[in-house]
Amino acid sequence: MIPELGYGATVAALVLALWGAAATVMSARSGSAALLRSGERAAVGAFALITACIALMLYAFLTFDFSIQYVAINTNRGTPFYYRITALWGALEGSIVLWSWMLSIYTLIVVVQYRRRQPELYPWVLSVMLGILAFFLLVMTIPAPPFERLTPIPPDGRGLNPLLQDSGMITHPVALYLGFTGFTVPFAFAMAGLIVGRTGEEWITITRRWTIIAWYFLSLGLLIGGWWSYHVLGWGGYWAWDPVENAAFMPWLTATAFLHSVMVQERRRMLKLWNLSLIILTFGLTIFGTFLTRSGIIGSVHSFTQGSIGIFFLGFLALALLGSFSLLASRMERLRAEGVLDSVVSRESMFLLNNLFLVAAAFTVFFGTVFPLLSEAVRGVKISVGAPFFNLVNIPVFLSLLFLMGVGPLIAWRRASAENLKRNFLKPVLAGFVAAAALRAVGVANGLVLTAMGLVVFVASTIALDLFRAVRARRRSGDGWSAATWGLLLRQNRRYGGFIVHLGILVVALGVAGSQAWSVQKEVTLDRGQSAELAGYHVRFDGLSASEESNHAKVTGAFTVTNRGAGGDVLHPAKKFYPQDQSPIAAVDYRLGFFEDIYVVLGDFANDGSHATIKVQVNRMVSWLWMGGFVLTLGAALAILPDARRTA
Amino acid sequence: MSRRSRFVAGGVIIVAAIAYLIWSGVSQSVVYFVTPSELLAAPVPSKTYRLGGLVQPGSLKWEPKSLDLSFTLGDGKASVPVRHKGAAPDLFGEGRGAVVEGSWTKDGYFKASLILAKHSEEYKAPHDGVEPGYKELMKTLRGESK
Numbered sequence: 001m002i003p004e005l006g007y008g009a010t011v012a013a014l015v016l017a018l019w020g021a022a023a024t025v026m027s028a029r030s031g032s033a034a035l036l037r038s039g040e041r042a043a044v045g046a047f048a049l050i051t052a053c054i055a056l057m058l059y060a061f062l063t064f065d066f067s068i069q070y071v072a073i074n075t076n077r078g079t080p081f082y083y084r085i086t087a088l089w090g091a092l093e094g095s096i097v098l099w100s101w102m103l104s105i106y107t108l109i110v111v112v113q114y115r116r117r118q119p120e121l122y123p124w125v126l127s128v129m130l131g132i133l134a135f136f137l138l139v140m141t142i143p144a145p146p147f148e149r150l151t152p153i154p155p156d157g158r159g160l161n162p163l164l165q166d167s168g169m170i171t172h173p174v175a176l177y178l179g180f181t182g183f184t185v186p187f188a189f190a191m192a193g194l195i196v197g198r199t200g201e202e203w204i205t206i207t208r209r210w211t212i213i214a215w216y217f218l219s220l221g222l223l224i225g226g227w228w229s230y231h232v233l234g235w236g237g238y239w240a241w242d243p244v245e246n247a248a249f250m251p252w253l254t255a256t257a258f259l260h261s262v263m264v265q266e267r268r269r270m271l272k273l274w275n276l277s278l279i280i281l282t283f284g285l286t287i288f289g290t291f292l293t294r295s296g297i298i299g300s301v302h303s304f305t306q307g308s309i310g311i312f313f314l315g316f317l318a319l320a321l322l323g324s325f326s327l328l329a330s331r332m333e334r335l336r337a338e339g340v341l342d343s344v345v346s347r348e349s350m351f352l353l354n355n356l357f358l359v360a361a362a363f364t365v366f367f368g369t370v371f372p373l374l375s376e377a378v379r380g381v382k383i384s385v386g387a388p389f390f391n392l393v394n395i396p397v398f399l400s401l402l403f404l405m406g407v408g409p410l411i412a413w414r415r416a417s418a419e420n421l422k423r424n425f426l427k428p429v430l431a432g433f434v435a436a437a438a439l440r441a442v443g444v445a446n447g448l449v450l451t452a453m454g455l456v457v458f459v460a461s462t463i464a465l466d467l468f469r470a471v472r473a474r475r476r477s478g479d480g481w482s483a484a485t486w487g488l489l490l491r492q493n494r495r496y497g498g499f500i501v502h503l504g505i506l507v508v509a510l511g512v513a514g515s516q517a518w519s520v521q522k523e524v525t526l527d528r529g530q531s532a533e534l535a536g537y538h539v540r541f542d543g544l545s546a547s548e549e550s551n552h553a554k555v556t557g558a559f560t561v562t563n564r565g566a567g568g569d570v571l572h573p574a575k576k577f578y579p580q581d582q583s584p585i586a587a588v589d590y591r592l593g594f595f596e597d598i599y600v601v602l603g604d605f606a607n608d609g610s611h612a613t614i615k616v617q618v619n620r621m622v623s624w625l626w627m628g629g630f631v632l633t634l635g636a637a638l639a640i641l642p643d644a645r646r647t648a
Numbered sequence: 649m650s651r652r653s654r655f656v657a658g659g660v661i662i663v664a665a666i667a668y669l670i671w672s673g674v675s676q677s678v679v680y681f682v683t684p685s686e687l688l689a690a691p692v693p694s695k696t697y698r699l700g701g702l703v704q705p706g707s708l709k710w711e712p713k714s715l716d717l718s719f720t721l722g723d724g725k726a727s728v729p730v731r732h733k734g735a736a737p738d739l740f741g742e743g744r745g746a747v748v749e750g751s752w753t754k755d756g757y758f759k760a761s762l763i764l765a766k767h768s769e770e771y772k773a774p775h776d777g778v779e780p781g782y783k784e785l786m787k788t789l790r791g792e793s794k
Contacts, residue, residue: 234738341655349655356659360666367670382681384698389677393669523734525712585738603735604712613712613735 003068006056006147010140013049013100016042017134021127028123036123040111043130046137047104054101057088057146066157069150070094076159076580078551086170087160092294092309093146095173099290100136102181107133110185114206121203124192125185132184135316143309159551159580168228176221176248180286182214183251186258187283190276191324194331199272207279208262209640215255216636222248223629234586234601236521236617238625241390246369247289250362254282257358260408264351267413269338273328274355276335280324285362287317297373343415350408357401364393399451402509405502406459409495410466428465432458452513456506463499489638497639504632507624514621521617523603528610535618536564537598539571544609553577554587557602557612561591573602573614596620679749685726691752699728699758700747708742710735721746721758732760 020042027035059065061084066072074087074094089098107129114122140146186207193199193207225245226238239245258278264271291297295310328335341348368385375383410424436454444450467488474484489496524532526541533539542558556574561567571589578585590599597619605612681698701721708719717732719742730748740746740763748760 341651343651344654344658352655352659353662356662360663364666364670364673368674371674384679384681385674385677386679389673392673392677393666396669397666523715525715583739583741604710606712611712613715615735 002056002060002065003147003149006053007141007145009049009052009056010137010145010147013046013053014134014137014141016046016049017130017137020046021130021134024123024127024130028127039123039126039130040115043104043107043111043126046130046133047101047108050097050101050104050137053097053140053146054088057094057097058085061085061087064157066155067149067151067153068146069148070146072150072154072157074157074160076157076551078549079157079160079165080550082170083160083165086164086173089173089177090160090164090169093140093144093148095177095294096136096139096144097146098173099177099181100133100140102177103129103133103136103184106181106185110188118202118206120196120198121189121192124195125188128188128191129184132188132320139309139312143312159578162552162576162578162581162585163232166228166232168224168232172221172224172228175217175224179214179216179218179221180248180251180289182210182217183255183279183283183286185210185214186279187324190279191327194276194324194327197331197334199276199335201266204262204266208259208266211255211258211262211279211282212636212640215252215259216633216640218248218252218255219629219636220633222252223626223633226629227626230622231588231590234588234615236519236599236601236615236619238515238622241365241368241387243369244293246365247292250365251282251285251289253358253362253365254278254285257355257362258282260351260358261355264348268348270341270348272335272337273332276328277325278355278359280321280328283324284317284321285366287313287320291317292369345411345416345421347408347411347413347416350404350411354401354404354408357397357404361394361397361401364397365390368393395448398509399448399455402452402455402459402506405505406455406462409499409502410462424462424465428458428461431461446517449513449517452509456509459502460506463503467496467499490641493638493641497635497637497641500635500638501632502635504628504630504635507628507631509628511621511624511628514624515619518620519617519622521615523613523615525604525611525613532614532616534616535596537616537618538562539598539600539614539616541612541614542570544605544612549576551578555584555602555605557605557614559589559600559614561598561600563598571598571600573600575602575605592623594623597622681747683723683726684721684728685723687728687752687758688726693754694751696749696751697758698747698749698764699730699760700745701728703740703742703744703746705742708736718757721748729757730760731757732763737763 020039023035023042024039026032027039057070060068060071061075062081064071064075064077070091070093071087074090075084079087087094089095107126110122110125110129114125118125189203189207189210193203222245225248229240230236230238255278258275261271261278262275265275291310291313295313297310341352343349368389371385372383375381406428407425412420432454435457436450439450439453444453467485470488470492471481471484474488475481479487520535522532522534526532526539528541528543531538531540538561540560540562542560545556545558547554547556554574554576556572559571559573561569561571569591571591573589574587575584576587586601586603588599588601590597597617599617599619601615601617603613603615679696679698681700684699684701687697687699699721701723704720704722704727708717710717712735715733715735717734717736718730720727720729722728730750732748732750747764748758749762749764750758750760753759
């Protein structure tokens with residue numbers, strides 16, 4: 001029964017989305033209110049039907065309905081309750097359902113928010129969103145049907161990929177997809193703005209706001225992804241330049257570029273064409289990212305899916321890019337800049353540089369991801385460009401961005417005078433140099449680390465200086481220090497939200513620099529009772545024990561860790577044996593610290609428990625990534641709040 | 649020089665610099681994928697390769713004390729002896745595909761610095777009991793821990 005209902009709901013939702021997209025276009029052309037209402041009802045109907053699909057799917061998972069292939073592959077009778085829910089998006093078909101569902105929610109929000117406030121843009125926005133929704137429903141109907149039947153019905157399912165049975169996998173895909181699908185809203189407004197010919201003040205506010213919302217979720221998704229990689233995959237890293245990570249990073253970079261350059265458009269009525277291109281590019285990269293991760297084109301640690309779905313995504317991507325860029329080209333005349341660049345030493349040109357570097361970074365990531373595919377397709381030679389390539393090219397680019405992050409927010413618009421430069425940057429530059437020199441004096445020899453940390457101090461000082469001056473100015477009107485600070489954060493939430501995001505990035509940058517330069521590891525085989533030493537830590541092997549969990553068996557090691565004679569914490573790295581997998585997977589154990597984490601992976605062991613091979617890592621400053629990420633999301637949330645100055 | 653052309657010139661210089669970085673990055677870090685027969689046809693010592701093949705059954709040797717791992721990767725036509733320092737990663741095993749990164753040595757073996765095991769995509773029908781080796785293992789461990 002469930003497969004028929006689910007398939008029926010999918011097809012009905014597809015028909016509704018197609019009708020809605022068509023009806024809203026007709027209403028925009030004819031001005032018919034009835035057609036517009038019909039289109040809105042179609043959007044609501046599509047949302048209800050996709051919600052029904054999700055409900056049916058969940059019901060099938062919770063009742064172990066193995067007549068549905070997707071359920072049989074991604075769960076088994078031992079799968080714990082919450083992983084039966086997350087199994088919903090554990091593989092290709094389910095993630096498309098989740099994607100469609102989120103898109104339909106965004107569509108509903110657009111209906112509620114803008115049907116009265118943006119009568120001109122609204123029908124076109126709705127049409128574009130429903131058109132994109134229709135594409136994903138088409139994918140659910142033809143190349144990746146989630147409700148495919150399985151005969152004969154197996155007595156038990158295979159079970160969710162063990163690597164995905166982790167709390168990070170509950171939230172990571174949800175955040176990531178909220179980010180990916182969120183970029184559809186600014187894209188739809190870009191298209192509508194181009195069609196109607198209105199990309200003014202209100203249009204900027206809407207696209208900017210929705211880009212920040214999507215950016216917020218995408219950042220969160222990337223961070224949780226890094227955390228998952230760190231504490232599940234057992235290699236001690238958080239970022240591997242894996243194609244799947246790159247797929248999510250590219251739209252993040254272009255969206256970041258847009259969030260900066262849109263300020264130039266807001267202030268100086270310039271870069272209109274460029275900003276629209278960035279929105280289109282960001283949307284295109286979300287589709288491209290889905291294509292990369294879900295078509296199985298690149299074999300990577302993350303790609304658990306294979307299928308014929310690639311051609312659908314490539315076709316849609318080509319159509320979307322061709323359509324939107326030709327629309328853009330046909331409206332070039334109207335997108336002329338109203339302002340001009342006055343000086344190289346100005347905020348405008350700093351933003352231009354920032355954009356150049358961000359897009360260059362996105363292109364580098366794109367190139368490194370796609371080049372091996374092209375080489376194989378064109379020359380028949382299989383190659384790989386790994387982390388060394390990305391690091392080599394991106395380190396100078398990211399260091400430049402870090403520098404601009406200090407200069408951009410404080411330098412004057414139009415033309416910065418020598419006085420302006422001296423007033424804002426003299427002290428921070430000195431602080432940066434002093435910090436680098438101090439680090440050099442205490443023995444930090446790595447040039448890249450010194451540069452990065454000097455830059456971080458420089459940027460942090462510019463932020464502190466700006467905040468101090470603004471708070472002091474407010475205090476003159478009689479507020480206390482804390483009231484002045486709070487008032488400033490809330491009244492100028494965009495500016496200070498941005499600054500807090502910058503602070504978060506600085507902390508992340510410190511984490512990246514420190515962990516790359518200072519982490520150490522060793523691999524060693526220990527007899528029972530024997531200890532190994534690494535960077536002041538002593539790790540003693542105490543023994544192995546076996547246990548049976550609901551859906552897997554586990555061999556757990558006990559290792560007593562002391563740090564320079566202190567402590568005596570016992571770490572329990574394990575190997576998990578899932579019956580559906582031919583080989584075990586490691587479960588890391590670790591203790592996170594402010595400056596360093598101790599991280600133990602059980603590699604191999606004697607069946608009688610007499611010896612075990614482990615990898616011990618002392619990972620330095622990795623926690624700063626998570627702290628910086630937290631600060632970053634706080635800042636983004638502050639920037640999303642309605643602009644106090646406008647609404648007041 | 650007009651203001652506009654100054655901006656254009658600056659942009660061109662930066663783009664050229666980044667293009668150069670990408671070009672030199674690729675030429676420095678590109679690693680070729682080879683099969684055992686391709687490698688043996690023209691081995692270049694100390695050049696980095698990614699070698700992909702099947703771990704030959706019976707070839708896997710592991711010395712926990714010295715952390716010496718050795719095995720043979722084959723493609724049906726040729727086979728290459730591989731040595732690695734450190735325990736094999738998860739998903740690695742005899743009769744399964746693996747990709748190793750490293751270089752050919754003059755002593756006639758491939759020195760792997762990195763082992764990338766391939767995740768199996770195939771759907772395995774659910775069955776009673778699991779690999780016998782694993783059951784034995786659980787038994788011995790139980791006996792130990794009691």
